[in-house]
Amino acid sequence: MSSFKRILAECALCFVALNATVSADEPLLRGFQLSSPFEEQVRWTQVDCGVRVFVNARRQLSSAPRRVVIFATPNGNTIEQTLGCQAANGVDWHFQIQHVAAQIRTLRDIDPDHEWILAVVQAPKLSWPQFRKENSSAAKIIHKLVDDLKADCAGDDIVLSCHSGGGAFLWEYIAHVEEIPDEICRIAFLDANYSYSDEAGHGDRLLHWLRKSRHNHLVVVAYDDREIELNGKKVIGPDGGTWRATERMLERFRREGGLREQEHGLFKHVVTQSEQANFFMHRNPQNKILHTALVGDMNGILSSLTVGSRHDESWGKLGGSPAYIKWIQEKQFAERRGDLAFVPDNVAAKTLAAPPRKPTAVSGSEFAKSIAEVPIAERETAVLRELLSGNIPSASRVLTPVHVQGKDSLGNAHWAIVFAMSDYLAVGTDEDSLRMPLSPNVALQVAEAFGTVLLTTKLSDDVFAAATARLIPSPLTKDREAVASFLEHHMLIDNQLSGFPDKRLIAGIKKDIVFSNRMQQHKNDRVAIYGWHTNVGQPIQELYLGHRDSYVDYSHGIRFISDQVIVDGVQMPIATALKSPELHVLFSTEGVVDLDEVRGTFYLPR
Numbered sequence: 001m002s003s004f005k006r007i008l009a010e011c012a013l014c015f016v017a018l019n020a021t022v023s024a025d026e027p028l029l030r031g032f033q034l035s036s037p038f039e040e041q042v043r044w045t046q047v048d049c050g051v052r053v054f055v056n057a058r059r060q061l062s063s064a065p066r067r068v069v070i071f072a073t074p075n076g077n078t079i080e081q082t083l084g085c086q087a088a089n090g091v092d093w094h095f096q097i098q099h100v101a102a103q104i105r106t107l108r109d110i111d112p113d114h115e116w117i118l119a120v121v122q123a124p125k126l127s128w129p130q131f132r133k134e135n136s137s138a139a140k141i142i143h144k145l146v147d148d149l150k151a152d153c154a155g156d157d158i159v160l161s162c163h164s165g166g167g168a169f170l171w172e173y174i175a176h177v178e179e180i181p182d183e184i185c186r187i188a189f190l191d192a193n194y195s196y197s198d199e200a201g202h203g204d205r206l207l208h209w210l211r212k213s214r215h216n217h218l219v220v221v222a223y224d225d226r227e228i229e230l231n232g233k234k235v236i237g238p239d240g241g242t243w244r245a246t247e248r249m250l251e252r253f254r255r256e257g258g259l260r261e262q263e264h265g266l267f268k269h270v271v272t273q274s275e276q277a278n279f280f281m282h283r284n285p286q287n288k289i290l291h292t293a294l295v296g297d298m299n300g301i302l303s304s305l306t307v308g309s310r311h312d313e314s315w316g317k318l319g320g321s322p323a324y325i326k327w328i329q330e331k332q333f334a335e336r337r338g339d340l341a342f343v344p345d346n347v348a349a350k351t352l353a354a355p356p357r358k359p360t361a362v363s364g365s366e367f368a369k370s371i372a373e374v375p376i377a378e379r380e381t382a383v384l385r386e387l388l389s390g391n392i393p394s395a396s397r398v399l400t401p402v403h404v405q406g407k408d409s410l411g412n413a414h415w416a417i418v419f420a421m422s423d424y425l426a427v428g429t430d431e432d433s434l435r436m437p438l439s440p441n442v443a444l445q446v447a448e449a450f451g452t453v454l455l456t457t458k459l460s461d462d463v464f465a466a467a468t469a470r471l472i473p474s475p476l477t478k479d480r481e482a483v484a485s486f487l488e489h490h491m492l493i494d495n496q497l498s499g500f501p502d503k504r505l506i507a508g509i510k511k512d513i514v515f516s517n518r519m520q521q522h523k524n525d526r527v528a529i530y531g532w533h534t535n536v537g538q539p540i541q542e543l544y545l546g547h548r549d550s551y552v553d554y555s556h557g558i559r560f561i562s563d564q565v566i567v568d569g570v571q572m573p574i575a576t577a578l579k580s581p582e583l584h585v586l587f588s589t590e591g592v593v594d595l596d597e598v599r600g601t602f603y604l605p606r
Helices: 003-017 079-083 100-110 128-134 138-152 164-175 202-212 242-254 300-306 364-371 376-388 440-449 457-466 483-497 517-521 574-579 595-602
Strands: 033-035 040-046 052-058 066-072 115-122 157-163 184-190 217-223 259-264 267-272 277-282 398-407 413-421 426-428 433-435 452-454 511-513 526-533 539-548 560-562 564-567 570-573
Touching (some): 052 138, 066 138, 128 164, 157 300, 164 184, 184 300, 242 259, 242 277, 364 426, 398 560, 413 457, 517 526, 564 574, 570 574
Parallel strands (some): 184 217
Antiparallel strands (some): 052 115, 413 564, 426 433, 452 560, 564 570
């Protein structure tokens, strides 16, 4: 018996002993994959607007009612960081803030009454307040997301929870329903209720929802942040913060009846007469920033999901030592993004089919000066002229082989070799060049002239995974569209690149301009950007189509691949492979792609 089957058999025996009605052969939830080390099943998805979604459940689901916890990530945090992992050298501190996965595993361990399923939702720009502000259809997207998660997991009820800016996800949901649906059984704000508003009807809807069922619970965990300081300056304005927001909520609840106040360690615990609404307010006597400590270190998630139930404090205590330590995974969760890609040693590089550079051509810095103050249309005409005449450094001419893999719908494995530019497209000499962002329309003209195409999101991941020099992203914060910023960013990259001996394939330095099927949802006016991977392979920029195609900033990069690829040992146009039901998996995670249709419809030169 294989070790995998033996593990499943042992798990099955354990569940039988607990009278659970499952079997080792029970299929996974639709679209889910097995995950270790806690015998779980997981699914990563991304909706059209760029929202990422991760769902985690036990490998073998019992017959207990399924409770789906939808947790909205805080500002600046990815799903992976929100889930958490053990601390180690090189592991970013954000992975030790919340430990949502470990706290949910603790619930699964202590609560046989429910089958706890965790769904973590991440805004495209790591900010739910920004997503709410920039998307007129934010409420519709969020409501559909909640409904779809419940349906996909066959959930019986739903918990809405959040930390920090994730509160915007919950408030957007609450503010745009006549009444909160019956399937919502618990709502929990962890230092996340800043935007509470009587005028928006938040209090009315919450109170009506609580009256509908004795089983509904509202939990708010907050702290006294009115006087906290960072670098000698107050962090919170005179009307902001979670303490004042909680006081506003309490004032509204107080009008509906008496509130009972009691002490809970350093927390002021205010509870309604029905005991359905609980407000935990840390008094913060040492005036510390407890924004993250409330959630992880103080067991905020465990407390907010069990208070009012028979499992309240059966695991430990709010404000006590972390009760979930044994459930923290050693390594972070990682979405499978191009992890099978590499640069093969037995395949020769190709050369970009561009004209040779003329000795009289300008250098990169000279070219930057010549276009610094001209309108973008004139600038792009000048860039196009330089590129098509061959004013390109060697690093932009080398097409490095990248070995990629994939499995078709029948489970058959395929492999391919793509030839990707070793660095981003630049103007100038080897000694003095400028990596040049372009609009997609101009980029396409150059690509067609050189027998190349743009990347897809999968190939962007593959290139990063295969890169021999993975640089750390270097964001700039002002004058993003200025040529001076293009040059500044180029120099930052070169300074960092000097420490890498193997420059056959460089990545992590730019967002890629990509082809995407999602472009068919837009008229001929958008640019699709993706990438700028961190050192753990997570793209800072998820696929995004919010900019007009005329928008160009310093972070955009143009990386071409040859339009000819080798698939299972046979050379063919990549356009042919992308149309193939069996072979597109090598190059696309969006299904079959009609490259000619996407290119011809959306990137027509104008």
